[in-house]
Amino acid sequence: MTDALGPELLLELPGWGSRGRALEEALRSAIRGGRLVAGTRLPSSRDLASQLGLSRGTVTQAYEQLVAEGWLTARQGSGTRVAAGTAEAPVRSGRSAGSAEAASGRFDLRPGRPDAYAFPREAWARAMRHVLREAPTEVFGFGDPRGRIELRTALASYLGRTRGVRVDPANLIVCSGYTQALGLLAEVFTELGVRTAGMEDPAIGDHVRLLAGRLRVAAVPVDAAGLRVDALRDSGAEVAVCTPAHQFPLGVSMAPERRSELLEWADDNLGWIVEDDYDGEFRYDRHPIAALQSRRPSRIVYAGSTSKTIGPAVRLGWIACPPLLLEPLTEAKRRARETRPLEQLALARMIELGDYDRHLRTMRRGYQRRRDTLVAAVRSGLPDVRVRGIDAGLHALLELPSAPSERAVVEAARAASVDVHPLGEYMRGDRDRHPPSLVVGYATPPAHSYPAALDALIRGLRRL
Numbered sequence: 141m142t143d144a145l146g147p148e149l150l151l152e153l154p155g156w157g158s159r160g161r162a163l164e165e166a167l168r169s170a171i172r173g174g175r176l177v178a179g180t181r182l183p184s185s186r187d188l189a190s191q192l193g194l195s196r197g198t199v200t201q202a203y204e205q206l207v208a209e210g211w212l213t214a215r216q217g218s219g220t221r222v223a224a225g226t227a228e229a230p231v232r233s234g235r236s237a238g239s240a241e242a243a244s245g246r247f248d249l250r251p252g253r254p255d256a257y258a259f260p261r262e263a264w265a266r267a268m269r270h271v272l273r274e275a276p277t278e279v280f281g282f283g284d285p286r287g288r289i290e291l292r293t294a295l296a297s298y299l300g301r302t303r304g305v306r307v308d309p310a311n312l313i314v315c316s317g318y319t320q321a322l323g324l325l326a327e328v329f330t331e332l333g334v335r336t337a338g339m340e341d342p343a344i345g346d347h348v349r350l351l352a353g354r355l356r357v358a359a360v361p362v363d364a365a366g367l368r369v370d371a372l373r374d375s376g377a378e379v380a381v382c383t384p385a386h387q388f389p390l391g392v393s394m395a396p397e398r399r400s401e402l403l404e405w406a407d408d409n410l411g412w413i414v415e416d417d418y419d420g421e422f423r424y425d426r427h428p429i430a431a432l433q434s435r436r437p438s439r440i441v442y443a444g445s446t447s448k449t450i451g452p453a454v455r456l457g458w459i460a461c462p463p464l465l466l467e468p469l470t471e472a473k474r475r476a477r478e479t480r481p482l483e484q485l486a487l488a489r490m491i492e493l494g495d496y497d498r499h500l501r502t503m504r505r506g507y508q509r510r511r512d513t514l515v516a517a518v519r520s521g522l523p524d525v526r527v528r529g530i531d532a533g534l535h536a537l538l539e540l541p542s543a544p545s546e547r548a549v550v551e552a553a554r555a556a557s558v559d560v561h562p563l564g565e566y567m568r569g570d571r572d573r574h575p576p577s578l579v580v581g582y583a584t585p586p587a588h589s590y591p592a593a594l595d596a597l598i599r600g601l602r603r604l
């Protein structure tokens with residue numbers, strides 16, 4: 141018995157093995173089975189340690205592990221609680237207790253989303269606290285439309301170090317994610333008399349529409365070596381918008397000859413290249429390839445974002461600006477208003493303290509493990525399916541050459557409670573260029589439901 145005032149918890153640990161592991165497993169199983177429901181507050185580590193006769197460190201470590209896996213949440217002031225959507229679906233007739241359908245009903249394997257459970261709460265909170273305590277008063281007023289110099293300085297050095305980008309802090313513009321960067325670029329290119337932008341096909345529909353609001357947008361096909369520069373030349377485009385590190389959504393990385401060809405196109409035509417480096421930080425099997433920008437900083441607008449690295453909730457983006465575009469882009473950003481200066485300072489602080497690098501290292505390891513699990517599951521469960529684009533990023537392309545149609549594949553996945561996107565959703569031109577394919581994001585399901593999500597996907601597709 142304890143004299144603790146907090147909640148009590150009935151938990152039986154098996155009498156063998158590591159106490160920490162046993163505690164983790166007992167908690168997982170109580171949550172999975174629905175005995176501990178979402179929102180339930182658990183005893184403090186001190187109380188539970190004393191109830192179970194364990195050391196406090198053992199309980200703290202078990203709680204931390206389960207928070208990292210998404211079973212629990214930990215907030216200052218409200219304690220450790222059972223996370224939402226963690227229980228398995230109740231057993232229904234005709235279904236086994238191991239049914240992969242989560243209590244929330246669906247598994248999200250759509251691309252473009254990072255693991256929200258892995259948001260670096262502690263590092264972000266530390267950086268924010270520091271900013272609020274230490275920031276000079278002028279931070280709370282109007283600032284430089286290009287963004288805080290602290291972040292631009294930190295980014296210039298970080299991007300040079302990790303992506304080979306050559307930029308002076310004065311030529312960086314901080315904005316609200318890549319999407320705003322593209323909108324500002326569309327404005328500025330129009331002002332400069334550009335009429336046609338060549339954009340990769342496939343690409344994100346929202347990005348295409350954003351440009352199409354101001355410019356003619358030519359669909360430039362992508363093959364196994366990346367954007368087809370011959371087609372770009374034929375299109376008469378004056379701007380090329382592309383994702384050289386990891387094409388979205390095909391996942392190919394632009395081949396060296398293609399990179400050189402694209403630079404030649406820019407030189408021959410005084411063309412601009414917009415390099416969307418949306419997930420360049422996540423490369424797994426080989427060394428990262430330096431950003432294309434490093435080879436022609438005068439013609440390439442390099443853009444990046446925290447949407448994949450930290451999360452869309454922060455959505456800070458940056459543009460490394462060729463000198464000729466700096467003035468009009470700064471003016472466009474001034475009209476659009478400055479992007480959240482306090483968050484900018486927090487990110488600068490995270491980069492300076494090494495917290496951003498540490499976070500990325502952890503995420504890279506976790507995503508690589510998830511990718512390996514996906515590849516292994518598909519190889520053993522769906523031997524006819526080819527998995528493409530897995531060297532980098534947070535998504536893979538599953539090609540199903542023998543499937544009747546993409547629609548049938550998406551429906552089969554949906555019937556198994558899995559949300560995925562068909563490749564066709566991103567295509568504008570000839571859809572027959574690629575076999576029926578799914579674009580599968582592997583970052584989103586929390587760690588505890590990821591195996592079940594893959595299991596559901598594979599069972600769904602096997603029914604085809």
Ligand SMILES: Cc1ncc(COP(=O)(O)O)c(C=O)c1O
Pocket residue numbers: 252316317318319320344383388416418444445446447448452455456457
């Ligand atoms: C191809 C591509 N570009 C850019 C981004 C980032 O956009 P934003 O910074 O506006 O969230 C994403 C999504 O994260 C993406 O998938």
